[in-house]
Amino acid sequence: MKRRVILAATTAMIGCAAYAEDLEVTHWWTSGSEAAAVAEFAKAFDATGNKWVDGAIAGSGGVARPVMVSRITGGDPMAATQFNHGQQAQELVEAGLMRSLESVASADGWRDIVHPASILESCEIDGEIYCVPVNIHSQLWLWLSNDAFETAGVAVPNNWDEFVAAGPALREAGIQPLVIGRQPWQASLAFQTIVASVAGPEAYGKVFGDKDADVVNGPEMEKAFAALATAREMTAGSNVQEWNQATTQVINGQAGGQIMGDWAQGEFAIAEQVAGEDYTCLPGLGLADIVSTGGDAFYFPAIDDPEVTAAQEELARVMISPEAQVAFNLKKGSMPVRGDVNLDAANECMRKGLDILANGTVVAGIDQMLSPDAGNQLADLMVQFFNEPGMSVDDVKASFIDILEYDS
Amino acid sequence: MAQSNVSGRPFRLFRNLNAKIAAIPMILTALVIFVGFSLWTVVYSFTKSGLLPRQDFVGLMQYERLWSNTKWLISIQNLLIFGICMLVFSFVIGFVLACLMDQKIRFEGVFRTILLYPFALSFVVTGVVWQWLLNPDLGIQSVMRGFGWESFAFDPLNNSRIVMFGVVIAALWQGTGFVMVLLLAGLRGIDDEIWKATRIDGIPTWKTYLFVVVPMLRPVMVTTLVIVTAGIVKVYDLVVAQTNGGPGVSSEVPAKYVYDQMFLNQNLGQGFAASTMMLITVAIIIIPWAYLEFGGRKRG
Incomplete structure (x- = not known):
């Protein structure tokens, strides 16, 4: 039985x-x-x-x-x-x-x-x-809080240079100009975004794809490293850890902007913010029409x-x-x-991304070009740079070249 | 004694045969798991293994990279800071507390429980608790400012120069009670006659503690030292819970370096090289201790 x-x-x-x-x-x-x-x-x-x-x-x-x-x-x-x-x-x-x-x-x-x-x-x-x-996630975005710029009495920037110029006004209004979570990958992401946007997609490909040390020492990267140091100054005073906490500060207008991938958009959507009215998104820091894949x-x-x-x-x-x-x-x-799906529901920011995907420059993501080993070393280096105001750009450059050489 | 030794010599291997057979599984475990796998790790630290072990020997390359890596050097430096602070403070505070407990105070059991209690918490809980306490927006700093001391600033976890001391504070809170209890047990083992003798000689109590009792506590001290030191070398969970190596890489420790290399960077070879260096460190501590503890007794 x-x-x-x-x-x-x-x-x-x-x-x-x-x-x-x-x-x-x-x-x-x-x-x-x-x-x-x-x-x-x-x-x-x-x-x-x-x-x-x-x-x-x-x-x-x-x-x-x-x-x-x-x-x-x-x-x-x-x-x-x-x-x-x-x-x-x-x-x-x-x-x-x-x-x-x-x-x-x-x-x-x-x-x-x-x-x-x-x-x-x-x-x-x-x-x-x-x-x-x-x-497809594009990492190369700058997210800005329209409220924060209104409080500070400056126009919402259209690109990185205007954003940097608005930094002191934001500080004066008691707003953190730029937030980047203090985790290694976020620091690395900021660096990749700056390289791709400030130094340009071509230099980005040569640096991460071909691991070309000459380009790292070249004039384009010089500008990128200078922008990196500026970004460090603009994040000084913030001790946020998680990326979504940083995004929340942008949503609340406590911070001017955040360099983050397009997944940040989901957080704006959940907070019922409208692109263009409450927040502004700048692919490629507003300097270049690029998305990464x-x-x-x-x-x-x-x-x-x-x-x-x-x-x-x-x-x-x-x-x-x-x-x-x-x-x-x-x-x-x-x-x-x-590309064959219907995305009528997409908002302004996603449309910008889709347009660039169709017509603009598409660069490879960092995971496709570097081994996890090199990627993590880069992240460690960058988080160290962002947290140690005394670390010079030349030190970063030298260590960065070492990492690239080991990986090639 | 000598006679029985002479007559017993041929059968020495078979003496206590049952006990020896019973010990075989443990001996095998020790040989295969502790010795065997450690050797395996050392051998593979000379390879360029990635996510999976590979027999692709590259000589000392992993070690060269290890010792030129800023993160590893910072880890070693942090371990030194952490180790020295831990040893000095946990012994000093632990000993003082043990002496105070030894004054035949009332409610000794209650105090002992309170002081030992943090030891019952894991390092992960300790780390999270102290992360909150040291968070400038919710912890000690905000409480002091709430009391009206507006300029009070105490946020070690956000300052890369002093972050290790924030970790040390948490570790001391957790571990000092344990040192106290061990030393207290030692103090209780001191014969009352000694106290009577020093009192008759008119030696002050503090002098008795320092110059008479401490030397007599040597065996307890050595054991405590080994336990505390082993805990220092393998510190990992506290740092992960409290700071996760940050800000930046300023509170990295060797055990975390090993884990990160092996599982995040998918670079087993590098992780093995780092863990081999840790094994050497532990051996440097354990071998003299074993020699003192076991070697000395045979001579006596």
Whole structure:
């Protein structure tokens, strides 16, 4: 009797599994707008009859990635996991711990629908596609609080130079001119933005892509390093840690501006602020029409279970589907990875980004050009620079060249 | 004694055979896990391993990079500051507290519990609590300003020059009670006759403590020293919870450097090199201690 019950229960469980698979998906999207965005994916995936088991890891990518990597290398893989595409997961793929999505990608023609193509190329290793790109984030933005400039009695700047000129007026009005969270990646992001905007996209490519020391010592980078020192002066007095706390200060008008990726837009949206009225966004610091194509992607660890594998493929298809792309990216404040979707709901800032994506200059994200090792060393160097007023630009330049040389 | 040794020599290996068999699993664990894996780490510190270990030997390259890396040098410097402050203050404060406790005061149990209580908290909790206490907008500084002392400034965690002292304060709060209890146990072990003798000789109490009792506490002191020092070398969670290495990289410590290299930078080789340097440091502390503790006894 007892045995029969167990048998029945087992059969029932197997029966369920054939129709619906629980997939654990890990990611580090925990701020208000990020959580709202990822819920869109969960909703779309649940609609297929499977179940999205949310594995959000609080902190930031720096906290979450080690957890993800150790779970995968330790033999307890999740069904899918976020990484920034580029070199972060490369060794996992090379070690055969990640499954190829080539069959899905070629069947559905990802190579034709993903735009710009470079975003899918970063998922490609040895001719096979290993990840689903889900969004395009451009890191190169300056976010300004219109209120803050009104309080200080100056016009809202149109570019970095005007912003620098407005700095003293902001200080006088008791407003922090520039906020950059005191975490290494944020300091590094500010540096990348300054290089791409002040030194220009060409120098940016030569510095980070070709690791050309001559360009680092050249006149364009001289200007960029000077701007970096100015940025340090303008952040003096702020001790904010998290990026979204810094954005909140811009939203409240306590700070004039923040250099941050376009995900900051999600925070403005949640605070019900309107682009152009309450806040202003300047891609490429208002100096150059550029976007970078960093972004997030989902990788699928190799799991030896045909049902899980099938569900993984389903999830990959959901993530790149036009409906999920629109719903997700509107919440997240990022741009979709395909050009054929309807984005009438996009706001002014996102439109600026989409226009540049279509007509302007597109530069590669830093994760696509530097190894995680070099990227983190750069972040350490930059956070040190921002926190030590005594550190000279020449010291930074020398250490920066060392990092680039080690990586090439 | 000598006779039994002579007759027992041929069978020495088999003496206490049951106990020896019972110890085999522990011996194997120690050999494979502690010795074996440590050696493995040392060997792979000479490779250029990335996210996964690779046998791509590069000689001393990882060590060269380690010792030319600002972050590592700052870590070492911070460990020295932290270690010296911790040793000096936890012993001085701990000893003074233990002496005060030793005065046969009332409610000794209550005071002892209060002073030992922080030790029951993990370093993570300690770090978070002291992060709040030292936060200029909510902690000590804002309370003092609330009392009307407007110019009061105390925010070590935002000042890269003194941030390590903010960490030391938290560590002392957590660990001093433990030192006190160990030393108090030692003090209780001092024979009453000694006290009577010094009293008859008319030696002041403080002199008795410093020149008679302290030398007699040597074994307890050495044990406490080793425990405290081992805690200093591996300090990680406190810094992560309290400052996360910041501001900038000014409160980085070696254990955090190892973790960051291995798991954030995906550079195992560099992390192994740094952890090998830490192993050497610990060996430098442990070997003389083991020699004093075990070597000395055999001679006596």
